[in-house]
Amino acid sequence: MFLRLLSGDFAIDRSVIGDEAYVRAGRTYAYFGIVPALARIVFWPFLDLRTTSVSSIVCTVLAFVTSCVNFATLQLSQGFPKQRALRQGLLFCTFFAGLPFYLVARHSTYVESALWALMFAAIYIHVFVKGFAGAQATGRGLWLLAALAGLCLNTRVTTGLTLSLGVSALVLSRVWEGGKPPRMREAAPALRTSLVACAVLSLFLMLAFFVNDRRWGNFLEFADLKRQTFQIHAHPERLTILLKYGLFNPDRLAFGLQYYFLPVWGLFGPDGHSVLNPFMLQQMHGAEFPPSSFFLTDAVYVWMIGLWLLGVIRRGGAAPVEAGRRESAGSLGQIVAFAPVPLLMLTHIYMALRYRIEFFPLLFFAAWLAFDRLGSDAFWRRRQWVALALVAVSVLASVLTLWLGYIAMGPTTELNFPHAYQHALSLLSPGGA
Secondary structure, three states, rough: OOHHOOOOOOOOOOHHHHOOOEEEOOOOEEEOOHHHHHHHHHHOOOOOOOOOOOHHHHHHHHHHHHHHHHHHHHHOOOOOOOOOOHHHHHHHHHHOOOOOOOOHHOOOOOHHHHHHHHHHHHHHHHHHHHHHHHOOOOOOOOOHHHHHHHHOOOOOOHHHHHHHHHHHHHHHHHOOOOHHOHHHHHHHHHHHHHHHHHHHHHHHHHHHHHHHHHHHHOOOOOHHHHHHHHHHHHHHHHHHHHHHOOOOOOOHHHHHHHHHOOHHHHHHOOOEEEEEHHHHHHHEEEEEEEOOOHHHHHHHHHHHHHHHHHHHHHHOOOOOOOOOOOOOOHHHHHHHHOOHHHHHHEEEOOEHHHHHHHHHHHHOOOHHHHHHOOHHHHHHHHHHHHHHHHHHHHHHHHHHHHHHOEEEEEEEEOHHHHHHHHHHHOOOOOOOO
């Protein structure tokens, strides 16, 4: 893809993209943006990119950088624990639990694009926390947030949309601070920085539109599932369900909630198929292995978010929580901005492990707020062993998810679940892989 872009060609070899190819006028294209391809320029002088795949290297680096950024962001919270055991536990959890830990094992072309988007989201949250939400907030970096959102938009449009909504929410909260329009003189500095950010984001948006036009002949089209000729040939029911129920359908909401949080679909009946197979066959293209839950792989974050929400509800929303810190309009605006895309993904025609990245900005930033607002010496002293136990749960559940992730990807409607689990067990034996 990188080599073709050098000559102005936006297509991609079918052998590289596989069944994930989108087809227009007999040519194949990728559904993700051009940033992962352009990043190959680092390897171009040293490797023959026509024959050498660097996806496994890139995926590993992206996962490592994302984990480093996430831990650095947690450390910026006023409530980050001072106890050595908890700090080391959270460090270990950041690198060996949740995203991106269990994604990196599936290094491939389209998982790599997800990891790129995840890294941009992690850096976005770090910059926001440092510039607009932390104890030492400077109010600077809005243009950088816009650039990160734009890069993400040209990598994975769904995650890019989430970050773009975040930039928009921050611009509005700064210009309309206090819930009413400020005087022009007072608003001038905020307007200047906001205009710069809008200009930066607009440039990246124009780039995305240009790529869309070169690929699909329509600058507003990012990815039309009806163009997945090879997928539809292999799974003709996909097109039927797409036309009948649509790409997103609220009837799938209950299934989506259990898929990401309480994976009942991982249970099987007498025929060996998922207990929710009838629903998947009727209204979805399917759900992908492995069964996993945010309640387990991200147990520490979910626990902190739950405590924070309970505190906010008990104290009437805007009232201070345990550590005496109030929620800012900018921070609450990010929570609101990060919510729509995850909600959409709960109703998507297909559900997969890598789609969990769409939940990352909302989940991780809400967890950061919980650490920042709730954390105190007294809080951590009372809950140290609970926190450490949840760290262990997060790590063990994430290792299990990574392990089960070696089972072949794809829709599970025809999968024999007992055989799949047996295959996962066989991977533990010498030579099992």
